[in-house]
Amino acid sequence: MPAAVSFQSVSKTYATPKGPFQALHQVSLDIEEGEFFGLLGPNGAGKTTLISILAGLARASQGRVLVRGHDVQADYANARHQLGVVPQELVFDPFFNVRETLRIQSGYFGVKNNDAWIDELLESLGLSDKATANMRQLSGGMKRRVLVAQALVHKPPIIVLDEPTAGVDVELRQTLWHFIAKLNKQGHTVLLTTHYLEEAEALCQRIAMLKNGRMVALSRTSDLLKTATSNVLLFKTDVALPPAMAAQARVTGRIVQLPASDAAEIEHHLAALRQAGITPEDVEIRRADLEDVFLQVMGANTPPAEAA
Structure with a gap:
């Protein structure tokens, strides 16, 4: 057929x-x-x-x-x-x-x-x-x-x-x-x-x-x-993120989402926030969804000049 x-x-x-x-x-x-x-x-x-x-x-x-x-x-x-x-x-x-x-x-x-x-x-x-x-x-x-x-x-x-x-x-x-x-x-x-x-x-x-x-x-x-980062750290804040963190974050208004492959990376993100004097609100950890995969695939297929 x-x-x-x-x-x-x-x-x-x-x-x-x-x-x-x-x-x-x-x-x-x-x-x-x-x-x-x-x-x-x-x-x-x-x-x-x-x-x-x-x-x-x-x-x-x-x-x-x-x-x-x-x-x-x-x-x-x-x-x-x-x-x-x-x-x-x-x-x-x-x-x-x-x-x-x-x-x-x-x-x-x-x-x-x-x-x-x-x-x-x-x-x-x-x-x-x-x-x-x-x-x-x-x-x-x-x-x-x-x-x-x-x-x-x-x-x-x-x-x-x-x-x-x-x-x-x-x-x-x-x-x-x-x-x-x-x-x-x-x-x-x-x-x-x-x-x-x-x-x-x-x-x-x-x-x-x-x-x-x-x-x-x-x-x-x-x-x-299954190809996506296994977890996402999600929280709210009104404060600007440190540059290194902002480069990998997805920010929608007050909502920040950061990829995290394991518990150690989640703790690393939280430690970086504490060091920057940022107190996150409504912190939660969720599984990666199709939107995370989509952004990952599109980013991986962006030519360097376009990404810049």
Whole structure:
């Protein structure tokens, strides 16, 4: 059986006023049937470009992409029928209500008499009371729910989610992941890009990381977590850290996080704080998470000039 999605040495170069810009460099990976797969990377890493090539919205400069054995260029009709894509941007037709929008989307894929599934989508995504509302009347979060419903209306075996929870409230995030996780358990393949790394850690079985168009990591989520520093010392302070400590710390407002491989290194950090006259507040020690791994991988793949 072919992979659900296969990227084979995919490169993409754009012509710009400053000369050619290579957005993707020889990206190769396979996503298996029924897998929940995460694609991570900083802004500009090439994630959306890769998904645009998968969806047929852009053409690869080199390489090929297969969807369940169908080439996205040579056999585009069959390839696109296998996909349900939720884009980053809020794109909608202002002349139709929610139910009409989903019926029209069903028609694009030749699906008739689809009201039962549309009703289930509306219920599962909290849109039942908005079924007759015009798309222009919906909030940004509700529009995002409709985009998800549109992507799923033809029951695609492969679901592609490009930053689906960007700028949405906690309720929608929980509703969406509950529904998508249910579909994944039913056999649907899911490809997710997100900047919420806790989502990727909780949901994805395998993860690929991109940086500057190159794949810098590809592994099972559990294996990636094993590569991280085993512990993190977390505390709060209003005082500036000593330079040597600040160089390795992750600081968010008053919250400081320092990698620590063992108890001796934790004690070393605390001793350095005491010597600097800093009294940390709310001290705790936690296991490293996917965000720690992500920063470690991205830092390890930063050229010296860029790091400087």
